Amino acid sequence: MRKEILKTLMENTDKYISGEELSQIFSVSRTAVWKAIKALKEQGYQIESVSRKGYKLIEQTVALSADELAIKIKSEKHSYHFICHKSVDSTSSALKRLANEGVQEWTVVLSEEQLEGRGRLGRQWISKAGEGIYMSLLLKPDILPHHAAKITQIAASAVTLAIRETTNLPVLIKWPNDIVINGKKVCGILTEMAAELNQINYVILGIGINVNGEYFDEEIKDKASSLKMALGQEKPIDRKVVIESFFRHFEGLYEQFIDESDAGHAIEICRKYSAIIGTDVQILRRQNTEAVFVVDLTDEGELLIRHQDGREEVIISGEVSIRRGDRYI
DSSP states (O other), X not given: OHHHHHHHHHTTTTSOBOHHHHHHHHTOOHHHHHHHHHHHHHTTOEEEEETTTEEEEEEOOSSOOHHHHHHHXXXXXXXXXXXXXXXXXXXXXXXXXXXXXXXXXXXXXXXSOBSSOBOGGGOBOOOXXXXXXXXXXXEOOOSOGGGTHHHHHHHHHHHHHHHHHHHOOOOEEETTTEEEETTEEEEEEEEEEEEXXXXXXEEEEEEEEEOSOOOOOTTTTTTBOOHXXXXXXXSOOOHHHHHHHHHHHHHHHHHHHHHHSOOHHHHHHHHHTXXXXXXXXXEEETTEEEEEEEEEEOTTSOEEEEOTTSOEEEEOTTSOEEEBTTBOX
8 A cells, every 4th residue: 555655646746635535545544544654754755744735745765665666667567576675685695585485577676785796707796875776686587598698688788778768878788798888887787597407497687787876996996987977967866767767678678589589689789889899809718818809799699709810709608708908898
């Protein structure tokens, strides 16, 4: 009922709605309405209460709210289940525990901060409270395990479209799982899978986006940035708007992949907004570094490179790390 009352207040910000009216709409007592309003205020919503007038939503919370996300993010095909925390070890670890208990597909765990955020190859992901989007999504695709890597590129495509749509920032994709702007990382994607030989039990898609951060530690300040820093603005970016845009784009691309066994649209987006196609990079593989030229992405989303001797090679996601000289990208 709390979500329904919030939705009603969000739809009527130009007027007061009495407690009696809310109790009649939802067939509950005035006390139940009061408790729901109190809970919403504790979440950070500024709700004005005026005797003989009722309740009016003055300002929405900047914190992530499962109720508000459920209102804003709708799907005709899937039932999203949002869980928001103030602090967790990592959203992927929290979701993995839930997945092993049998939680439903399309469950999304978000947190204001992560104490043990993780990136690719075991790297740490700095996740300061209230500054970013730290979330993980549970999927149970009926595909062969070796196709799961395409989900990373589908997510990269959706994140890129969402950031461009909501901020107009010209972000690019550093294959296979990073989103960059001005050569600095603003988003990392980590896809983890529990599977048997020919069957996926579940996939956890973890996404971390630096949104409103203004300072990065010395060791990463030359490699990392945030959307707010890139925009150069004082006003914080509404994280919920970015999240809604991401899921809208992700669902369309993901459903095409599952229904038609075709990730071509997502791969074309990765190709269009690639940060490395047509450039010279260094690949780090098995402790060795080599300068190569990035030719293209294959139709399967693999990286096609050309060695200095003219030989071309297809690189599978996860095999290499990529740098451009001494820069991140």
